Amino acid sequence: MPKTILKVEKLNVSFDGEEVIKDLSFEVKEGEVLVILGPNGAGKTTLLRALLGLIPYTGKFAWATENISYLPPQELLQRKGLPPLSIEDFFRFKNVSIERILKIFELVELDPSLLKRRYGALSTGQFQRIIIAWALVDDPSVLLFDEPTSGIDIGGQETIYSLLHRFWKERNLTILLVTHDLNVVWEHAETVLCMNKEKLCYGNPRKVLTPEELERIYGTGIKYYEHAHR
Amino acid sequence: MGFVVVLIMSAFIGGVAGYLGSLMLSKRMALIAGPLGHLTLPGITLALIYGFDVSLGAFFFVVLGIIVIWLVEMRTKLPMEAITAIVFASGVATSFLFLPEDKTVPALIGDVSQISPEAGAIAAILSLVILFVTKKIFSKMVLVSISEDLARVQGIDARKLNFIYLACIGLVVSLGVRIVGGLMTAAIVAIPACTSRNLSKNLLQYSYGGMILGSLGCVLGIGIAELTGISAGPLIVIVSTLLFLLSLIAKREET
Numbered sequence: 224m225p226k227t228i229l230k231v232e233k234l235n236v237s238f239d240g241e242e243v244i245k246d247l248s249f250e251v252k253e254g255e256v257l258v259i260l261g262p263n264g265a266g267k268t269t270l271l272r273a274l275l276g277l278i279p280y281t282g283k284f285a286w287a288t289e290n291i292s293y294l295p296p297q298e299l300l301q302r303k304g305l306p307p308l309s310i311e312d313f314f315r316f317k318n319v320s321i322e323r324i325l326k327i328f329e330l331v332e333l334d335p336s337l338l339k340r341r342y343g344a345l346s347t348g349q350f351q352r353i354i355i356a357w358a359l360v361d362d363p364s365v366l367l368f369d370e371p372t373s374g375i376d377i378g379g380q381e382t383i384y385s386l387l388h389r390f391w392k393e394r395n396l397t398i399l400l401v402t403h404d405l406n407v408v409w410e411h412a413e414t415v416l417c418m419n420k421e422k423l424c425y426g427n428p429r430k431v432l433t434p435e436e437l438e439r440i441y442g443t444g445i446k447y448y449e450h451a452h453r
Numbered sequence: 454m455g456f457v458v459v460l461i462m463s464a465f466i467g468g469v470a471g472y473l474g475s476l477m478l479s480k481r482m483a484l485i486a487g488p489l490g491h492l493t494l495p496g497i498t499l500a501l502i503y504g505f506d507v508s509l510g511a512f513f514f515v516v517l518g519i520i521v522i523w524l525v526e527m528r529t530k531l532p533m534e535a536i537t538a539i540v541f542a543s544g545v546a547t548s549f550l551f552l553p554e555d556k557t558v559p560a561l562i563g564d565v566s567q568i569s570p571e572a573g574a575i576a577a578i579l580s581l582v583i584l585f586v587t588k589k590i591f592s593k594m595v596l597v598s599i600s601e602d603l604a605r606v607q608g609i610d611a612r613k614l615n616f617i618y619l620a621c622i623g624l625v626v627s628l629g630v631r632i633v634g635g636l637m638t639a640a641i642v643a644i645p646a647c648t649s650r651n652l653s654k655n656l657l658q659y660s661y662g663g664m665i666l667g668s669l670g671c672v673l674g675i676g677i678a679e680l681t682g683i684s685a686g687p688l689i690v691i692v693s694t695l696l697f698l699l700s701l702i703a704k705r706e707e708t
Contacts, residue, residue, distance in 0.1 A: 272602065275602070275605075275606055277602055277605055277606070291606070292606075293602070293603065293606045294603075295600055295602050295603060299600060299602075300599055300600050300603070301598055301599045301600065302599075305595070305598060305599065306475060306476075306478065306595060306650065306656060306659050306660075307650060307653045307654055307655060307656065307658070307659045308595065308655070308656055309654065309655040309656070311655070312592075312595075312655050312656040312657075313599075315592065316592055316593075316595075316596045316607065317607070339654075341654070
């Protein structure tokens with residue numbers, strides 16, 4: 224039986240008196256992939272930020288590890304108006320050796336020559352791979368990913384999720400993933416947490432994500448294509 | 454003796470101003486050194502009237518201004534530049550109420566002719582301390598610029614860093630007024646950093662480039678001032694600008 228790596232009890236977050244997350248309770252086991260699903264403004268990003276202690280909250284949560292890596296949505300990472308930062312400089316923020324950086328580049332199939340490139344000069348797809356490598360370079364046990372494929376074309380999205388899936392299998396990672404993409408839920412999630420400020424459904428996606436539930440989450444009819452394979 | 458003291462002191466102050474400037478440029482705050490420089494004017498005015506060290510007077514008013522800016526920013530979330538504009542304008546207005554006419558030029562463009570060896574040595578040591586502290590926070594501050602959330606997850610206390618950073622800016626501005634006066638401190642902070650940006654490919658080249666170019670601009674400016682008898686402050690700024698223009702040509706040839 225895998226140990227519980229995160230236990231959340233009655234988590235509440237408010238901004239200026241407005242409740243953004245209400246009485247949220249769930250837990251995540253070691254090595255589990257939890258996909259957090261919900262419409263825009265449902266509080267998904269806020270949930271991740273609260274779980275990282277970045278914003279005030281009430282209620283309780285406890286991590287069984289301190290080795291947590293986080294990637295905010297790509298569009299929230301500043302890429303313009305920065306100093307002449309090379310990709311190697313960017314990885315040096317993590318105080319890791321060049322050997323580790325080269326190793327992670329090999330694992331995510333990035334050309335080491337990119338290390339000399341300017342941080343702001345990469346394409347969206349390249350940049351996304353770089354920040355995934357950045358998140359993984361210090362060997363975390365938990366990854367919190369917020370919309371890891373926003374702004375990337377479908378081919379690029381497939382690559383990113385295959386990459387994450389590979390790391391999940393090889394390193395027994397626990398992943399908390401915020402996404403809008405239902406395909407990701409069918410393909411990769413063991414557990415889904417649907418929310419819209421409060422918990423709407425929680426459990427195995429094949430059991431809890433019914434067409435009716437999807438309509439309740441998104442407030443409109445959603446095309447429902449469950450993938451039979453994994 | 455006096456010239457050597459001024460030359461060494463200016464090299465140190467110019468170096469640290471260029472180094473810190475490269476960080477300020479990356480946080481889009483280089484121009485804040487201008488208003489902060491102007492904010493030193495009440496302090497310089499008092500120092501010139503009562504005969505104490507201009508950096509001391511300048512520092513007191515810059516610190517006061519920074520604390521006011523920091524508190525107002527935290528409470529109102531107004532952009533820092535906007536708050537700085539309000540604070541510096543009131544500082545300038547107040548100082549012109551009291552500044553004697555014969556002290557106006559040294560207050561505005563600096564005066565290195567009366568610097569004692571002790572004052573020069575203290576300024577050089579202070580510059581080294583600021584350089585050391587800025588080096589410690591440099592890469593962390595750049596990560597905060599990329600994403601404050603990412604930095605905080607890495608265990609970086611952005612608030613504490615911002616405070617240290619502002620204190621360093623205050624000290625550099627207070628030292629800078631010694632050589633370029635209250636009017637042109639933005640120049641010794643912003644110009645070497647812009648020049649270095651044109652010439653560098655990574656963070657190390659950029660930050661140390663800012664430092665070397667800052668020192669170089671000051672040393673050349675002070676040297677030309679000694680030869681020509683023109684005020685050093687404007688010459689430092691003009692030399693730094695020429696170096697910047699040269700870097701533009703180098704950049705164009707590279708691309």
